[in-house]
Amino acid sequence: MTQRNVPASIVDDVTFPERGALLERGGASRLKMTCTKRLARVCCRWNVKSIVVTSTVMKSVPRLLAVVDVGVPRLVSCPIAGSRKRFSVLHVLSVMTDPDLGLYRPPAAVRGMTVLERDAFTQTVVVPAIRIPTRVLNRIVKSLKKVALQRPGLKRVVDDDTDGGNETAGEHRLLLLDPQSVESAESFGPEEAAALKGLGVEPAIRHYSLQLTYENLKSEEVLRAVLPEGQDVTSGFSRVGHIAHMNLRDHQLPYKNLIGQVIMDKNPGVTCVVNKTNTIDSTYRNFQMEVLAGESNMVAKVKENGVSYEFDFSRVYWNPRLSTEHERVVSLLRRGDVVFDVFAGVGPFAVLAARRGCSVFANDLNPESYKWLQHNAKLNKVESKLTSFNLDGREFVQGPLRERLPDLIKRSDSSSAVHVIMNLPALALDFLDAFRGLLKGERDPGPDGGVLPRLHVYGFSKEDEPERDVLERAELRLGTSLKGRCEVHTVRNVAPNKEMMCVSFSMPRDVLYGPDVVVEEKEDDGRSEEPSPKRPKHAETR
Ligand SMILES: C[S@@+](CC[C@H](N)C(=O)[O-])C[C@H]1O[C@@H](n2cnc3c(N)ncnc32)[C@H](O)[C@@H]1O
Numbered sequence: 001m002t003q004r005n006v007p008a009s010i011v012d013d014v015t016f017p018e019r020g021a022l023l024e025r026g027g028a029s030r031l032k033m034t035c036t037k038r039l040a041r042v043c044c045r046w047n048v049k050s051i052v053v054t055s056t057v058m059k060s061v062p063r064l065l066a067v068v069d070v071g072v073p074r075l076v077s078c079p080i081a082g083s084r085k086r087f088s089v090l091h092v093l094s095v096m097t098d099p100d101l102g103l104y105r106p107p108a109a110v111r112g113m114t115v116l117e118r119d120a121f122t123q124t125v126v127v128p129a130i131r132i133p134t135r136v137l138n139r140i141v142k143s144l145k146k147v148a149l150q151r152p153g154l155k156r157v158v159d160d161d162t163d164g165g166n167e168t169a170g171e172h173r174l175l176l177l178d179p180q181s182v183e184s185a186e187s188f189g190p191e192e193a194a195a196l197k198g199l200g201v202e203p204a205i206r207h208y209s210l211q212l213t214y215e216n217l218k219s220e221e222v223l224r225a226v227l228p229e230g231q232d233v234t235s236g237f238s239r240v241g242h243i244a245h246m247n248l249r250d251h252q253l254p255y256k257n258l259i260g261q262v263i264m265d266k267n268p269g270v271t272c273v274v275n276k277t278n279t280i281d282s283t284y285r286n287f288q289m290e291v292l293a294g295e296s297n298m299v300a301k302v303k304e305n306g307v308s309y310e311f312d313f314s315r316v317y318w319n320p321r322l323s324t325e326h327e328r329v330v331s332l333l334r335r336g337d338v339v340f341d342v343f344a345g346v347g348p349f350a351v352l353a354a355r356r357g358c359s360v361f362a363n364d365l366n367p368e369s370y371k372w373l374q375h376n377a378k379l380n381k382v383e384s385k386l387t388s389f390n391l392d393g394r395e396f397v398q399g400p401l402r403e404r405l406p407d408l409i410k411r412s413d414s415s416s417a418v419h420v421i422m423n424l425p426a427l428a429l430d431f432l433d434a435f436r437g438l439l440k441g442e443r444d445p446g447p448d449g450g451v452l453p454r455l456h457v458y459g460f461s462k463e464d465e466p467e468r469d470v471l472e473r474a475e476l477r478l479g480t481s482l483k484g485r486c487e488v489h490t491v492r493n494v495a496p497n498k499e500m501m502c503v504s505f506s507m508p509r510d511v512l513y514g515p516d517v518v519v520e521e522k523e524d525d526g527r528s529e530e531p532s533p534k535r536p537k538h539a540e541t542r
Pocket residue numbers: 283284285316317318319322342343344345346347348349363364365366369391392393394423424425
């Protein structure tokens with residue numbers, strides 16, 4: 001095994017979101033990394049055995065943190081050098097690799113191809129094989145499965161052509177072996193050698209000429225062969241029903257249609273591949289996208305947490321990476337609770353909560369989300385439990401929510417509660433001042449007169465201490481301290497050094513029944529990364 005600096009292509013492969021995935025959540029002296037499936041695939045393709053991880057958090061010379069052994073996709077952890085609690089950016093600096101994977105390189109002539117010609121990938125390669133009597137074939141194949149050739153769509157047990165003509169014809173077959181694992185009879189491990197010996201099979205290695213076609217190549221192998229050498233061939237995508245959603249880099253754009261076609265070929269069920277053409281900065285949080293391959297039908301059907309959803313993916317927000325968070329929050333609710341979902345999208349919190357027996361009031365400003373929200377309520381037969389609105393979040397809080405809240409607080413007790421979900425991470429914390437003085441003028445029933453609503457508010461943070469950051473921003477907007485009376489949960493790492501957080505707390509009594517204060521806009525310090533929201537106008541809108 002040799003250590004070498006990572007070729008640019010590997011470093012690029014292991015970029016965001018893998019660098020994000022390499023993000024630690026460890027204590028002072030341990031680094032934890034999630035080895036994502038994609039990272040595992042990259043490591044597998046390059047036969048990466050371990051990764052040297054460094055931090056550039058101080059914008060100084062990268063500091064060695066750890067050498068991590070790469071295994072199957074799973075959480076790996078190892079001791080780290082130093083004692084920083086948090087690291088912003090992790091770089092894969094160098095890798096330990098085994099020798100080249102030459103066999104799987106498709107013909108050089110495909111380099112630069114922009115229109116997919118599948119036949120051009122066909123080539124003949126020579127692989128090792130072992131001759132096995134048919135009577136023990138199954139047992140040997142089982143014992144040698146770790147060293148047998150594994151390629152998509154390829155048979156690894158083939159007829160032995162040298163068998164033809166004599167009286168033993170058909171009594172033997174050939175098992176094709178992985179040339180990376182087996183070079184000679186000495187390459188077998190002790191268990192494999194013992195199995196061969198026990199069943200009376202000669203460990204002699206033969207050579208077999210094998211035709212490899214486009215069908216036998218993985219998508220990364222095809223793209224690595226086509227795109228200019230040394231360039232990143234990242235072919236990761238999010239799957240939303242039949243749609244594969246990619247985020248290609250500039251250098252990949254000349255090959256975009258070919259990339260789309262390859263993704264469609266290699267992923268059963270994908271019938272449409274789209275590329276994101278803007279960043280997600282629109283009000284409605286949807287992407288502009290271009291169809292790269294396949295049908296242009298954007299109406300996706302997905303299942304999340306056992307619930308079916310349908311929506312036009314090009315016109316609404318949908319993120320398959322939030323399913324755990326949707327389930328987490330809804331698992332905090334009980335049958336009979338009342339839920340206000342201020343930024344509901346097409347309903348992944350709202351419909352799930354209604355299905356679990358809550359009464360739901362769900363709102364979204366995007367008319368298209370509102371339409372699909374209603375559709376999804378019907379689709380899941382919860383129309384009677386879910387009332388939908390098409391309002392700005394602030395108007396929803398100060399209108400439908402405010403109208404219902406006094407009665408709901410009176411009715412609530414230890415067995416039924418009111419929850420408010422606010423998932424618009426770029427802006428939701430800034431909407432919290434809509435609750436200041438929301439029930440001013442109403443009789444405060446006091447601590448024994450009902451339970452106050454519990455809020456679950458999302459925010460992005462790029463700060464070194466994201467928990468503290470989102471908490472402070474919530475407190476600023478509410479005009480009161482939440483210390484000791486809130487929980488902050490890390491939802492996911494959305495980019496290197498950018499976390500999505502959820503702050504949960506019971507709305508303080510002094511905020512709801514206190515004066516309605518107009519919050520002065522602070523000079524934008526960039527922490528929310530969004531344009532400042534509209535200045536709150538409590539007096540006018542209530
Ligand atoms: C991040 S998405 C969350 C959707 C859904 N709750 C989920 O978890 O997938 C935020 C939603 O807020 C909506 N939105 C954006 N600005 C809004 C506003 N001012 N008032 C109400 N909804 C808004 C968007 O249309 C989008 O559907």
